[in-house]
Amino acid sequence: MRIQKSFYYIIVLLLLLGAGLPQFGGKVHATNISYDVRLQVNGVELKLDVPPLIKDNRTLVPVRGVFEALGGKVEWDAAKRQVTVFYQDTKVLLTIGSTAASVNEAGAVLDVPAQIINQRTLIPLRFVAESLNFLVNWDGAQRLVSVNEPAVPSQPLLGDVDSLKVEAGTSKTENTIVTIGLSAPLSATAPYKTLALTDPDRFAVDLPGFSLTPAVTDQTYADEKSPVTAVRIGQMTADTVRVVVDLLEGAKPTITVSPDGLSIVLKFAQYSGYFKPLEDGKLVVMLDPGHWSTTAGKRSPDGSLREYEFNQDMVGRVKALLEAQGIIALTSVDASLDNGTTPEPSLAERVRIANDPANAVDIFVSFHANASGNGKDWTTPAGWETFYYGNSILGKSLAKSLERATAPAFAAGLKNRGVKSADFYVIKYTTMPAILIEHGFYTNIYEVEKLKSDSWRAEMATYDATGIIDFLNAYK
Ligand SMILES: [Zn+2]
Structure with a gap:
């Protein structure tokens, strides 16, 4: 009873893990060969001139293609019709057509011998790979065999x-x-x-x-x-x-x-x-104007542009464009409270307001202009870029929508620095799809003129609003 139970346990474990090559439970036909099997080595699919195959429920692979990809060495002795695979301090020796093999000179028996098919030497993968301490996995649903480097040379269990x-x-x-x-x-x-x-x-x-x-x-x-x-x-x-x-x-x-x-x-x-922004019957966008008039720095080298002013102005423009389309546009901070003496609302406060369930915010967009250098000298970096957090699929999709909408500006000469992942606080901790737009560099002597221009701001605001609306339309 005990033997049966542990045997059952092992079989179940192997099945659950997909860890067994198809060597049990399968139909055994002496000449059953299937070629529909894919091979992955260290996570990368390997395309070989002779594909791996399953014969008699064993996976056979071209010895050179596979073991050289794993960093091993393969030697062929034509006279003896023997192939030897070396990896680190282990060697496995097989003879074509023979089920007798050896691992570091110790004898072993194969149930399928190495063989020559289409002028390539094919060897039983699992036996050789595991003898060399590689990890072998079989995913039956995917018909995928994967071989990975040994995790750790056998060590005492921790x-x-x-x-x-x-x-x-x-x-x-x-x-x-x-x-x-x-x-x-x-x-x-x-x-x-x-x-x-x-x-x-x-x-x-x-x-x-x-x-x-x-x-x-x-x-x-x-x-x-x-x-x-x-x-x-x-x-x-x-x-x-x-x-x-x-x-x-x-x-x-x-x-x-x-x-x-x-x-x-x-x-x-x-x-x-x-993501279902219209589930509650309304589309709500939170616009976040970066910085404040009392924030240190954040201005062009000649002082003619203050970033907070650009950000607040852009938020006002985009807010009006969104509201004209029936979208509720909230702001994370009330710019009318920025009277030149109040301290800047913290990033945590902006995030708290965005995440407040009462506001039902669907997406969060933080508005900025960019800077480079020491802040005192004009520098050359220029262009538009937009950030999303981490691996956020929706954040990236929103950023890409803004990028598509901004195409006319790129065609007119604005450099597109692209859509990038970053871990800025407001896009990291907000609970909805979130992006941060850098519209251009106020430390660039040419670009700062665009950033100060009423017509350029109006144009960029339409692109921002269009990108936001297109994104929401795609999900409503
Ligand atoms: Zn900024």
Whole structure:
């Protein structure tokens, strides 16, 4: 009974992990060859002139193409019809057509021999790769074999993975939090490895030096705002645990390790497919004019342009354009309170107002102009750029919409520095899609004239408003 139970446990574990090449449970036909199998080496799909194939339920791969890609060395002895694969201090020797093999001179038996097909030597992948300490995975649904570098040369186990938690976070950037708990700190030299996988989208964390306690099991997760649908865990090799997060989109989490090394926290941003700005019957845009008249610096070298004035003026213009289209345009700060003596409202205060549920803000747009150099001398950098936070799919989509709308200005000579990711405070901590626009450089002696021009400001305001409206229209 005990034997049956543990055998069942191993089979279930292998099935759950997709860790077994198709060597059990499959139909066994002596001449059954299938070619529809893809091969990934260290996360990159390998295209070989002779494709890998599955024969008698074993994956055979061209020896040179695969093991040289893994950093190994391959030698062929034509007289003896023998192939030797070397990696670090291990060597595996195979003879064409023979099931006898050796690993560092010790005998081993294969169930499918190395063979020559289309003038290429094909060898059983799993046997050779695992003998050389590589990690081999089979994804049946994707017909994908992946081979990865050894996580860590076999080392004594550090401890167990003793908890796995999936829970709701508190903001758009920390919508879903996966916490992996350990009985001993992560290795200082090889703490963990991450892997972003596609079709379907998954994010994996490998923990070398750990084993899995049976109490820790797979979990499903259901929250329409979350990109996470499940978290799976398994013992990938004798000394490595793999955690796989199943995702609705290719979201990469931010990862933090607790100071004591006992937990790894993955924070996933809100699912972009959830964004429904009109769900509450209204479209609300929060416009954020950067800085204040009492903010130090933030002016052109000749003092003819103050950034707060440009930002406040642009917000006023865009606000009017949005309101003309029936959109509710709120501002994060009340510029009429900027009387030259009041202190600048903090970034935290701007974020608090944006995130206040009473305001029902759908998107957040922070208005700025750019600067470079020491602030005293004119410098050459020029052009428009817009930032979104981290891996935010919606933030990037909003920034791209503004970029498309601004195309006429680029055609007229405004340099497009592009759409970029950054971790500026107001776009990081606001809970809705958020961007920060830098309209141009007031430290550039030519561009500052544009930034001061009423007609240029009017033109740029129409592009900003158009980009915002186009984005909202795409999601309503
Ligand atoms: Zn600024």
